[in-house]
Amino acid sequence: MSVASEVSGRPQAATDLLFSRKAKKQRNMGQILRWMVLFLGGLIMIAPIAYMISTSLKWPHEVYNVNLIPEEPTIENYTYVLEDGRFYGWFVNSIIIALITTVSNLFFDSLVGYTLCKFRFPGRQIVFIAILSTLMIPTEMLVIPWYMMSQSFGWLDSYWGIMFPGLMTAFGTFLMKQFFESVPDDFLEAARIDGLNEFQIWWRIAMPLVKPALAALAIFVFLGNWTAFLWPLIVTNSVEMYTVPVGLSGFGDEVDVAWELIMTGAAISTLPTLIVFLIFQRFIIRGVVMAGLKG
Amino acid sequence: MADLSLKKLTKAYGQVEVLHGIDLDISDGEFVVFVGPSGCGKSTSLRMIAGLEEITGGEIWIDGRMVNNLEPKERDIAMVFQNYAIYPHMTVRKNIAFGLWNAPMSKSEKSARIEEVARVLDMDNLLDRKPSQLSGGQRQRVAIGRAMVRNPAVFLFDEPLSNLDAQLRTQMRLEIKKLHQKVGNTIIFVTHDQVEAMTLADRIVIMKDGFIQQIGTPEEVFHNPVNAFVAQFIGAPSMNMLEATGNGQDLSLRNGEKLPLQVTTLTGQKLLVGIRPDDLVLHPETPLITGNISVREPLGSETLIYVSSSHGEIVARVPGKDAPRVGEEVHLGANPDSLHVFDAESGAALV
Numbered sequence: 146m147s148v149a150s151e152v153s154g155r156p157q158a159a160t161d162l163l164f165s166r167k168a169k170k171q172r173n174m175g176q177i178l179r180w181m182v183l184f185l186g187g188l189i190m191i192a193p194i195a196y197m198i199s200t201s202l203k204w205p206h207e208v209y210n211v212n213l214i215p216e217e218p219t220i221e222n223y224t225y226v227l228e229d230g231r232f233y234g235w236f237v238n239s240i241i242i243a244l245i246t247t248v249s250n251l252f253f254d255s256l257v258g259y260t261l262c263k264f265r266f267p268g269r270q271i272v273f274i275a276i277l278s279t280l281m282i283p284t285e286m287l288v289i290p291w292y293m294m295s296q297s298f299g300w301l302d303s304y305w306g307i308m309f310p311g312l313m314t315a316f317g318t319f320l321m322k323q324f325f326e327s328v329p330d331d332f333l334e335a336a337r338i339d340g341l342n343e344f345q346i347w348w349r350i351a352m353p354l355v356k357p358a359l360a361a362l363a364i365f366v367f368l369g370n371w372t373a374f375l376w377p378l379i380v381t382n383s384v385e386m387y388t389v390p391v392g393l394s395g396f397g398d399e400v401d402v403a404w405e406l407i408m409t410g411a412a413i414s415t416l417p418t419l420i421v422f423l424i425f426q427r428f429i430i431r432g433v434v435m436a437g438l439k440g
Numbered sequence: 441m442a443d444l445s446l447k448k449l450t451k452a453y454g455q456v457e458v459l460h461g462i463d464l465d466i467s468d469g470e471f472v473v474f475v476g477p478s479g480c481g482k483s484t485s486l487r488m489i490a491g492l493e494e495i496t497g498g499e500i501w502i503d504g505r506m507v508n509n510l511e512p513k514e515r516d517i518a519m520v521f522q523n524y525a526i527y528p529h530m531t532v533r534k535n536i537a538f539g540l541w542n543a544p545m546s547k548s549e550k551s552a553r554i555e556e557v558a559r560v561l562d563m564d565n566l567l568d569r570k571p572s573q574l575s576g577g578q579r580q581r582v583a584i585g586r587a588m589v590r591n592p593a594v595f596l597f598d599e600p601l602s603n604l605d606a607q608l609r610t611q612m613r614l615e616i617k618k619l620h621q622k623v624g625n626t627i628i629f630v631t632h633d634q635v636e637a638m639t640l641a642d643r644i645v646i647m648k649d650g651f652i653q654q655i656g657t658p659e660e661v662f663h664n665p666v667n668a669f670v671a672q673f674i675g676a677p678s679m680n681m682l683e684a685t686g687n688g689q690d691l692s693l694r695n696g697e698k699l700p701l702q703v704t705t706l707t708g709q710k711l712l713v714g715i716r717p718d719d720l721v722l723h724p725e726t727p728l729i730t731g732n733i734s735v736r737e738p739l740g741s742e743t744l745i746y747v748s749s750s751h752g753e754i755v756a757r758v759p760g761k762d763a764p765r766v767g768e769e770v771h772l773g774a775n776p777d778s779l780h781v782f783d784a785e786s787g788a789a790l791v
Contacts, residue, residue, distance in 0.1 A: 331525035334492050339586070340513035340542035353529040 194415075201409035208404045222409040232410055234385055235392035240417065242308055242377075242388060243370040249312040250366045251359055257313070258321030259347050263333065273322070279315045288379055295380055306380045307388065311370060317362050324358035325351060360428030367421050371414070389414040443467050444489070444594055444626060449498035451484055451650075459484055459650045461498065466628070466643075471620050474630045475637035476647035476673070482630045483598055485647075489628065490519050490596050503593050513542055518587035519596040523603060524579045526571050532558075532582050533567040539589040557589045560622070577608045584616075588623070597629040601636060613639060634674050638662070646670050668787040671714050671780055677744060679780070680720075682713040682729075682751045691781070695750045697728055700776060703790050711790070714780035717744065720756035722764070724773025729754055733766050747772065 200208060201222050203215040210216075226232045261273050291310050292301075300306035328351055336346045352359070374390045381387055387395070393410040396403045444466040451459035459481045466472050474482035487493040489500055491512035500507050507515045518539065526535045536554050543550065558564045561581050571579055580600060587595055597616075601609045617640055620627055631637055637644050638658045646653045646661060646669075654666045665671035672678045684691045686705025692698050693713065705711065720729075731749030743763035747754045747770060756772055764770050781790045 329523065329525070331521045331523055332527060334490075334512075335519070335521060335525040335527075335586075336538070337492065338490060338512045338517065338519050339538045341538075350527060353527075356529075 254317030262325040473641035710784035719778040727771035
């Protein structure tokens with residue numbers, strides 16, 4: 146009040162200030178409520194990760210205790226998993242598969258998306274719809290034909306066998322096509338006049354302009370392949386060809402599941418996804434927003 | 441540098457023909473402006489010359505070569521787009537370098553050429569900036585630089601100034617004209633703005649609905665328009681059109697006023713009498729038009745007055761000093777020599 150009277154001395158100004166204070170209080174309440182909701186959401190998301198890390202630091206006899214802080218924390222599990230040669234092999238397998246699949250998707254999805262977006266040719270719409278319609282078929286239905294195909298081509302238990310279904314995706318093609326819509330044709334025509342051929346126009350002009358979309362796609366594809374379970378489990382036979390998720394599920398023996406080791410492996414295997422995310426995160430947020438707008 | 445000719449050029453999208461046989465010869469070093477309302481086919485013609493649009497019929501010749509089946513890069517042309525189309529992910533230097541993509545030059549020759557172009561366009565200090573750090577006018581200059589660096593036979597400009605604000609547009613217009621005087625290449629410039637067309641062109645090509653209406657110097661199309669469309673399109677404000685009827689040696693206006701004619705008309709022929717706002721004078725000895733002023737637009741040295749008369753709304757350009765007020769009754773007249781007479785049906789000029 147004293148501030149108000151100092152400002153003008155008029156009662157009107159004082160009430161104005163009072164009202165604005167009240168409004169401010171209400172705003173603050175809203176803010177606190179919002180933070181609480183976000184905090185709860187964050188808690189729910191962090192809980193499994195916290196348990197994963199906590200379990201990885203426990204001795205086997207303590208695993209079924211729900212306490213978050215281990216009674217006798219140990220890094221024994223980490224040394225075991227890292228010294229056990231199998232995990233290292235699976236890690237390398239997963240990295241190779243996720244990287245190659247990601248690069249392949251970035252290249253082919255955007256190539257096809259660009260062509261469908263920027264070129265007018267007969268049957269273009271049919272091709273696009275055909276690609277989109279594959280999104281409607283669930284993986285579970287495709288697994289058997291894939292398996293039969295892999296068997297007849299001799300791809301079982303190989304990198305190629307694990308990777309081939311995901312080297313190109315309808316989703317990625319669709320995403321990239323939508324993003325290329327936002328690239329004005331004038332850029333491409335200017336490049337055509339400058340003397341670039343069609344491939345160079347795509348690679349040097351169009352691709353740099355959709356970097357956010359490429360980053361988003363890179364994260365989606367990398368994560369998708371890094372965590373893929375069903376198909377790698379089916380197509381691989383030998384322990385050496387396992388990927389991390391497949392390998393982890395087999396930790397322990399027939400009777401006992403070694404949760405502390407599975408959680409340790411899982412904790413280690415989140416590292417690459419974290420790295421990929423940290424590299425691309427400034428793009429992905431923009432990418433997801435833009436994908437949402439375009440969708 | 442080269443001549444360019446269009447021979448019976450047509451363009452159709454499916455069954456719809458949008459360009460109906462364009463014939464045009466442009467000589468070496470000429471600055472030609474295509475002008476017309478939107479949808480008249482001016483940009484389509486330009487894009488066909490560039491090779492960005494397929495040719496339905498007819499031929500395009502550049503420098504003695506028929507280029508119908510050549511790729512854009514083989515036609516020895518360069519184009520500047522309305523929205524600049526400079527690559528946003530590259531520096532100015534790289535953008536300009538792209539113009540030399542296919543040039544058989546060494547790296548040092550290329551960079552010398554880039555520096556030279558930058559100097560001519562007065563942007564040496566901008567070479568290492570990204571387009572996002574440039575103003576609209578600077579971006580347009582980069583686009584022009586990318587076109588210039590190759591020293592093409594023909595420059596194509598597709599409404600390059602329409603994204604700039606009024607002041608910058610006037611400035612860039614002047615710069616483009618100076619540039620043409622300096623480098624002397626053949627230029628084809630597309631615009632919908634008749635002021636741009638008048639100020640820039642050696643010759644203006646006025647188009648409407650896929651037909652060329654008139655080709656001529658700015659003076660020709662202004663003083664001797666071949667039809668009512670050209671007469672109204674060129675000049676701002678537009679030419680006033682008064683309905684009239686011909687009676688052989690003279691014509692009568694709607695208000696019964698009779699005017700002598702230099703040509704003979706059929707009796708009862710419907711005519712349009714065109715008078716430029718500049719040719720109308722206040723308080724003449726024989727008034728043609730009488731009416732009250734409904735709107736006035738002071739422009740400083742002169743004032744536009746809009747007069748509601750028996751001929752409809754008539755606009756006149758009068759001296760700015762002591763211009764009549766809104767609501768005032770005025771009499772307007774014109775020198776008979778400055779009148780244009782058109783056939784009302786075909787629009788063709790009779791005088």
